[in-house]
Amino acid sequence: MKKSADSLVAHDAQDDRHYGAVHVPVYDSNLFTFSSVARMENANAFPGDSYIYSRGNNPTVHELEQRLAALEGGEKARCFATGMGAISAAVLSSVRTGDHIVCVSQAYGPARELMGSYLLRFGIETSFVDGSSLTAIEAAIRAETKLLYLESPTSLLFELQDLRACAILAGGRGIRTIIDNTWATPCFQNPLDYGIDLVVHSLTKYIGGHSDAMGGVVIGSAELLEAIDRQEHVLLGAVMQPQTAALMARGLRTLPLRMARHQASGLALASYLASQPFITAVHYPGLTSHPQYELALTQMTGFGGLLSFEAGSDRELLVRFVDALTYFRIGFSWGGYESLVSLQEAAAMPNPVNVSSQQWRRLLVRLHIGLEDPADLIADLAAAFKAAGFGLKRNNM
Structure with missing residues (x-):
C-alpha cells in the first residue's frame, strides 16, 4: 500500500x-x-x-x-x-x-x-x-x-x-x-x-x-x-x-503542510490580482480562468504558490511598484518560506534561445507567495500599487 x-x-x-x-x-x-x-x-x-x-x-x-x-x-x-x-x-x-x-x-x-x-x-x-x-x-x-x-x-x-x-x-x-x-x-x-x-x-x-x-x-x-x-x-x-x-x-x-499553505495563499493572491482592472493577465493554473484549468484538474491534485501577472509594458511603473513592496523581497528564486518578487520578460516567440532583447518584450511580475499571512501580503500589494500610481481600488480583505 x-x-x-x-x-x-x-x-x-x-x-x-x-x-x-x-x-x-x-x-x-x-x-x-x-x-x-x-x-x-x-x-x-x-x-x-x-x-x-x-x-x-x-x-x-x-x-x-x-x-x-x-x-x-x-x-x-x-x-x-x-x-x-x-x-x-x-x-x-x-x-x-x-x-x-x-x-x-x-x-x-x-x-x-x-x-x-x-x-x-x-x-x-x-x-x-x-x-x-x-x-x-x-x-x-x-x-x-x-x-x-x-x-x-x-x-x-x-x-x-x-x-x-x-x-x-x-x-x-x-x-x-x-x-x-x-x-x-x-x-x-x-x-x-x-x-x-x-x-x-x-x-x-x-x-x-x-x-x-x-x-x-x-x-x-x-x-x-x-x-x-x-x-x-x-x-x-x-x-x-x-x-x-x-x-x-x-x-x-513539512513539505505537505507547507504546500497546503502555499496553495491556499497562492489562490487567494491570484484571485485578488485577477480582480484588479489594470491587470491584463494573471498566470496561475489554479484559477478557473486559466486556459488549461481543466487539464490541470486531470493531472494535478493541487497548486503551488508561484505565479505571475501582466500590467502593461511601462517598465518604470512596474519598477516603482516592485520597489514599494515591503513583505515581498526582490529575488529570483522561489519555494522558500519568504515571499519574493521579480521583474521578468517572457519570450514572445517559440524559440527563446539567442534572440534579441527587442523580441523579449512581454513584461511579467513574478510573485512567490510565501508563508506570511495572505491578508498582509494582499495589503502590501495594494499599498505598492497605490504608491506606484496604478489607482488601485482598496481590497476589503
Whole structure:
C-alpha cells in the first residue's frame, strides 16, 4: 500500500543502526573503510549498493534519495548538488551525437541554454515548441529525436503540457521523456504515473523550503537511474554533500503542510490580482480562468504558490511598484518560506534561445507567495500599487 505523502515524510521506522535516532545522522565522511580485502572487493563489485566513497554513495544522501523516490512513485532517485546538476545528468544520459531534442519553449532558462546552445558543440540539436500544443510537439519530432523535455507548469507563464498524451506520443516512437516537476512537487503531481520516464526537481525550491541549501534530484526506473549512476553522476561529479542532504530531509518533513499553505495563499493572491482592472493577465493554473484549468484538474491534485501577472509594458511603473513592496523581497528564486518578487520578460516567440532583447518584450511580475499571512501580503500589494500610481481600488480583505 502506497503511503500518503504526510505519513511518508513524517514517519520513520525504528532504526537500530543509528541507536534509535529519530533522524538519520549526517555521515560527513568522504570515504568508508573495510575490515578485509574481500569485503572491499565485494563492495567494489557492487558500487551501487555499497558505501565506498561519498562521490558515489553516502548513507545520509541515500536516505533522502529513497524517501524522494517513494514520494514521487519512482523505483530509484539520485541527488545532485544543484537542480541544473540533475537536469544536465538526465539530459546527457538520454542523447548522443546526432540526436535531436524537442523542448518546451518556456522551460527553465539554463535548461534551455544547455539544450539549445551548449549541446550544439556535440552535434545535438534542439527544437523549442509551444508546450501547450500537442500538435506543435508532434510536428517538431524528427526521425533522430531521442528526447522530449517538458516542464509543467512552466515557471513564467505557467503553461501545462498534457502529460498522458506526451508520454503516449513519445513512447510510441521510442523517445525518452523528462519533466521538471519542481513547481507542483510530488505532493501535487506525479508524472511517472502518467508514463513519463524521468522526473527532475530543484530541491532548492519547495522541497528544501528554507532558502538555505541547493540541490537537485532525478527520479525514475531503476534501469534508467543505474545508467546515470555509472556515468553522469560519478563522472561529472555534481554530487550532493551529506550536510545538504540533511537540510533537504529536514525540509521534506513539512513539505505537505507547507504546500497546503502555499496553495491556499497562492489562490487567494491570484484571485485578488485577477480582480484588479489594470491587470491584463494573471498566470496561475489554479484559477478557473486559466486556459488549461481543466487539464490541470486531470493531472494535478493541487497548486503551488508561484505565479505571475501582466500590467502593461511601462517598465518604470512596474519598477516603482516592485520597489514599494515591503513583505515581498526582490529575488529570483522561489519555494522558500519568504515571499519574493521579480521583474521578468517572457519570450514572445517559440524559440527563446539567442534572440534579441527587442523580441523579449512581454513584461511579467513574478510573485512567490510565501508563508506570511495572505491578508498582509494582499495589503502590501495594494499599498505598492497605490504608491506606484496604478489607482488601485482598496481590497476589503
